[in-house]
Amino acid sequence: MKLYSGYINELIDELAALPGIGNKSAQRLAFYIIGMSDERVNKLSGSIVQAKQHVHYCKVCQNLTDTEICPICSDPSRDPSTIMVVEHPQDLAAYEKTGKYKGLYHVLHGSISPMLGVGPDDLRIKELLQRLGPESRVKEVIIATNSDLEGETTAMYLSKLIKLLGVKTTRIASGVPVGGDLENIDEMTLLRALDGRTEI
């Protein structure tokens, strides 16, 4: 005998297919959703459809936006001579929250990962190179991919390509996080911090 109605099973399956949601969480979420008011259920499902319908990639930087060119790319007060390359829109958001970076961005939507079968062609690299063509005003590309194996691989790959175009390429520093306790920091990070030491 089927334990749940087909409608519940379908909802559980759909929720469990989302990242970071296991079967038990999906079940709990499904029961919660069924117990919500009609109004809240409609708002939830509506917001999913609306976001998908209206949000797409910015033609220039590939960040998510509901306009053709995103607010950052179309902001005349941003410095067009610098592009920071990040893996995901979340990373861009993290840097924007600091309020200190005034250049533009480029979102790759991933990193090169032979393990996961993600190659350079699966990322928005072609779109980045197009921004660095002969008529470009870009003087520096800051590579801010994650400092894990995939992020480093991507940074190396990009830096080789971009240098060929004659544009200065930099990499964000890797080291001990501010407020970090040396005792609790992994060996690799400690060695990176040592290698990257600067005179004070």
Added chain:
Amino acid sequence: MKLYSGYINELIDELAALPGIGNKSAQRLAFYIIGMSDERVNKLSGSIVQAKQHVHYCKVCQNLTDTEICPICSDPSRDPSTIMVVEHPQDLAAYEKTGKYKGLYHVLHGSISPMLGVGPDDLRIKELLQRLGPESRVKEVIIATNSDLEGETTAMYLSKLIKLLGVKTTRIASGVPVGGDLENIDEMTLLRALDGRTEI
């Protein structure tokens, strides 16, 4: 300047309002959903609306179902003389998976919690008592609420009411879980296991 499009913010807010999903997870989920195919997005939002539309509480046991009376209540092979009272549909599902319990169920949809402002009237207790009226064939009510403070309070409250109706009331055993290592089990559970010891 707004960091994300309003559509993204709305989706993040709706997702973050679900239980167990924090702001960061909601952001990650929202970006993931926007990156899904149109077909998958429609299936997800459709399954939410469909489940809410078709699934309701069984008239008898209050479990979730898409028929008026749920498959368990309408199954003639189940023993109608026993009702197991559980807090949530998930708990019923857990007992059904054992395949050993052949009686009926009653789902309270919560437990009495003065802290959270949940009183007896907020639970499906009235519906349980209706099933135990003079013409009822029920001989035993097994109270299988959780063994936390709220579950125990609810069990005590129910047992007093049900005994007044002259129906035998039992409580599932509390003790050391099967495969449990005594060393890692909390004091309260150890004492419960001692109190509940049976002759072998």
